[in-house]
Each structure stands twice: as structure tokens, then as C-alpha cells.
Amino acid sequence: MDDGNLKILVIRFSSIGDIVLTSPIVRCLKKQIKNCEIHFLTKQQNAVILQNNPYISKVYTLQTSFHSKQEMINELRKENYAFVVDLQKNLRSFRIKLSLRKPNASFPKLNLKKWLLVHCKKNYLPNIHIVDRYFEAVKRLNVSNDGKGLDYFLQEEDYIPNDALPLSFQSGYIVIAVGSKHETKQIPFDIIIRLCQKIKGNIILVGDINDKPIANKIENAIGSRVFNACGAFTINQTAALIDNSLGIITPDTGAMHIAAARKKDIISVWGNTVKEFGMYPYLPQDMQDKYYIMEVENLPCRPCSKLGFKKCPKKHFNCMRLQDVDKIAEIANEWVDSYD
Secondary structure, three states, X not given: OOOOOEEEEEEOOOOHHHHHOOXXXXXXXXXXXXXXXXXXXXXXXXXXXXXXXXXXOEEEEOOOOHHHHXXXXXXXXXXXXXEEEEOOOOHHHHHHHHHHOOOEEOOOOOHHHHHHHHHHOOOOOOOOOHHHHHHHHHHHHOOOOOOOOOOOOOOHHHOOOHHHOOHHHHHOOEEEEOOOOOHHHOOOHHHHHHHHHHOOOOEEEEOOHHHHHHHHHHHHHHOOOEEEXXXXXXXXXXXXXXXXOOEEEEEOOHXXXXXXXXXXXXXEEOOOOOHHHOOOOOOOHHHHHHEEEEOOOOOOOOOOOOOOOOOOOOOOOHHHHXXXXXHHHXXXXXHHHHHO
8 A cells, every 4th residue: 555645543442462463554654654643542541652653643542432432423424534453352442433434454363262362271273473463454554564563662751860869779680560550460468578588789660550469568678678669650751761771570461561662671460361362472583582481380270360360269379379489570670791
């Protein structure tokens, strides 16, 4: 496609990590289609993730009330899109595409194969990352993956002043992501404490305001080497903290994908989900040594969900409780030693 002045709408409503994973599609559309204009439709709370992206001309936010939704559809119709790229692929995105009546495409979501892996422990999933599956949605546009990984753009104002952190942290720190939308993805409180005790350097805990009470307990248990940043900064400021870190220890959550986008060293700690779902850290081919997958292998109950639960269905939570804490700390301490 090379007709110029073409508007393309990309749809992905949530969540933080999933939206970051769409960034190669946005970049390649913009760079490979002459004079195209990229618009993005997402949830209101996720618009901030896209606001710095130079490849996106306009961000629309999803409206749910009847009148607001109709106004949104009318605005989208006025744009007269040449093509709609649906990276959400659910009933809501289907209805929007139906209302717009424009050429569109989506990607193979593989829900049946995921169901078989979760419920029957039969793995028929292809060995392919979801980002590469996303590119199926733009094949008709002759757009291909440039292999440059994910993007997460930051502005100078996203970087917090040096005096917002203790003086000792300005010489380097490791980030630990405390929370996750689903508790069966979270690293348990006591395991984070054990990790912090074994890690030699300073540690910043990141998460949202709901993670702050647990992070306070961790900070109090370890002392001045730990700084609780949960709920204290915006998502872009948190991304900047990750960007300035020595590396991050994180469960399967949005912080992991932000770190991958900023090309940081990553220890990815997996609980009830598995990398076979295709959402592990996505980095350029020459940076595959920048991440480690930590998982408890050969657990017959894993994966128990493609998303997660509030509590472990088996009540033992062995997928997290049996993690090799010594190995995680060893890798993190290598980051500290190499920085020193």
C-alpha cells in the first residue's frame, strides 16, 4: 500500500503490557507505508502510554455509555480510515469495526489452543511470540517486522529529579515489580523479602497505589536499601525509573514489557502463566541474552489460567513458592558487580 495520505486505526484497549506489545506494529506501519497517519483506540487510563509515541498522530479513547459511544463512533467515521488493525479481537472491537465498515484485519488469538494447554495440559501452541502473531493483521498492507523490538517513548519531564530518590540510589539500583493485576502472577511478599536480603545493591519497588501497603512492609523489613515507589509516580515516571535501573525483577506483567521496550536486563519470574502463551520479553534478536525466564518446571497444575486468579486454585502456590531465589539473587548481583 503506497497511496499516501492514508489513515489507519489500530485498536487495543488494554492492558499496559499488551499495548506496549503493539508498538512494533505501529512503528512498522508508519515507516513502511508512505504518508500514512496512525490513530490508536484504547481505554482512557491507557492513553498516557501512547502520548509520547511519535508514530501515532491521534489517540482516541473508548467510550462505554450509549451516547458517548455513539459520539466516538461518529468521530471515528469522520476520519474515513483506509484500514482498521484490530489487535484486541473481542466482541467490542468487532462492533466498532462493524460500525466503521472499513477494510480490516486481526490476528490469530489461538484461544482454543490456550484452553487445551490450561485444562488438558496439551500444548498445540506455535512457538511464536504474540508480537509476531500481531503482524498477521498487517500482512495485507505488505508491512513486515523490522526486528527492532518494542518501543516505549519517554520525554525529559518523565525522568524524576535526582533528589526525589535517596542519594545512595543515584549510584545504581535494581527494580522489583511488586504487583500484578492477578495475584497468582505476583511474587509473594515473603519471597520478595528474601530476595532483597540476598541482593547486594539498592532496590526500588514499583507498582500502583494498591501495592503500596505490601511495599511499605518490605521497605520496613529491609531498611534504607529499599525505596518504595509504588503509587508515588505516574506510569511514565515508573518507566523512567526502570530505564535508569541496573535491571528489573518482575513477574509476567506490564513492567516486564516496559523493561523490554527500554532494552533493560530482565529477570522474568513466572507463576501460574507460562511463556508458551507467547508473551515473554520481546527483544531484538541480538539482545536475547538480556533476559532470564525463571519458572518452576514440571508442575502438573501449571498453567492453571491464561490470565490469573485471585488465589492459587490448589492453595499451595508452588509455581511461585518454589522459585529459585538464590539464582535470581545471583543474577541480580552480577548486574550490581558489573556496574561497580
